[in-house]
Amino acid sequence: xxxxxxxxxxxxxxxxxxxxxxxxxxxxxxxxxxxxxxxxxxxxxxxxxxxxxxxxxxxxxxxxxxxxxxxxxxxxxxxxxxxxxxxxxxxxxxxxxxxxxxxxxxxxxxxxxxxxxxxxxxxxxxxxxxxxxxxxxxxxxxxxxxxxxxxxxxxxxxxxxxxxxxxxxxxxxxxxxxxxxxxxxxxxxxxxxxxxxxxxxxxxxxxxxxxxxxxxxxxxxxxxxxxxxxxxxxxxxxxxxxxxxxxxxxxx
Ligand code: 13P
Numbered sequence: 001x002x003x004x005x006x007x008x009x010x011x012x013x014x015x016x017x018x019x020x021x022x023x024x025x026x027x028x029x030x031x032x033x034x035x036x037x038x039x040x041x042x043x044x045x046x047x048x049x050x051x052x053x054x055x056x057x058x059x060x061x062x063x064x065x066x067x068x069x070x071x072x073x074x075x076x077x078x079x080x081x082x083x084x085x086x087x088x089x090x091x092x093x094x095x096x097x098x099x100x101x102x103x104x105x106x107x108x109x110x111x112x113x114x115x116x117x118x119x120x121x122x123x124x125x126x127x128x129x130x131x132x133x134x135x136x137x138x139x140x141x142x143x144x145x146x147x148x149x150x151x152x153x154x155x156x157x158x159x160x161x162x163x164x165x166x167x168x169x170x171x172x173x174x175x176x177x178x179x180x181x182x183x184x185x186x187x188x189x190x191x192x193x194x195x196x197x198x199x200x201x202x203x204x205x206x207x208x209x210x211x212x213x214x215x216x217x218x219x220x221x222x223x224x225x226x227x228x229x230x231x232x233x234x235x236x237x238x239x240x241x242x243x244x245x246x247x248x249x250x251x252x
Contacts, residue, residue: 002204008037023049165232
């Protein structure tokens with residue numbers, strides 16, 4: 001069956017020393033109830049955190065972004081090949097902050113996904129609707145279009161390398177969480193769309209994470225839902241205590 005995953009997205013926070021200390025603290029916690037912990041750290045921290053984690057245990061490393069291009073004259077960009085060389089195993093693609101603040105559209109996102117996979121990086125693919133779309137009850141159509149435009153050029157084999165993270169934009173950093181029932185409903189819908197495009201096996205093997213104001217106080221209820229396979233956590237992933245509590249929020 002698919003993995004239960006707790007992923008922390010540090011966004012543009014922490015120095016290298018602070019990030020390494022956070023990783024070291026998490027490494028000592030040995031969460032028992034989840035299958036995988038992933039830390040999505042700033043580019044500058046990747047090598048240091050990889051050394052801290054030492055390739056051992058259940059914590060994996062992710063980058064938060066990558067270039068859509070292979071190599072060459074792209075000043076300031078970081079390629080998939082460079083990321084794989086740091087020890088990163090995953091990369092986030094499609095986060096709403098990149099879509100809205102950096103104008104990343106499906107033509108860029110699909111190239112980023114291809115770059116990642118062709119260099120052996122697994123993808124944490126993020127999608128989700130803004131508040132006006134939710135209020136107009138168009139959220140299912142919105143996420144379906146995102147999947148079709150960004151992701152569905154992949155083969156079923158390539159989909160095995162993808163984790164999906166549903167993050168409603170209205171719940172990110174706002175303290176407003178989707179209710180467990182709202183999360184379950186749209187996660188089940190996303191899984192059904194993956195099944196329609198691919199097959200039942202691919203759909204049931206794909207981990208679908210929820211993101212948006214996940215906290216120790218709400219993680220258990222969210223993760224108890226059958227189609228919620230864990231969380232992509234922003235603010236609450238920046239402290240050992242709160243993130244390790246979230247990592248222990250699976251099961252009974
Ligand atoms: P918060 O948990 O801070 O709402 O952030 C969610 C998020 O964007 C994770 O990628």
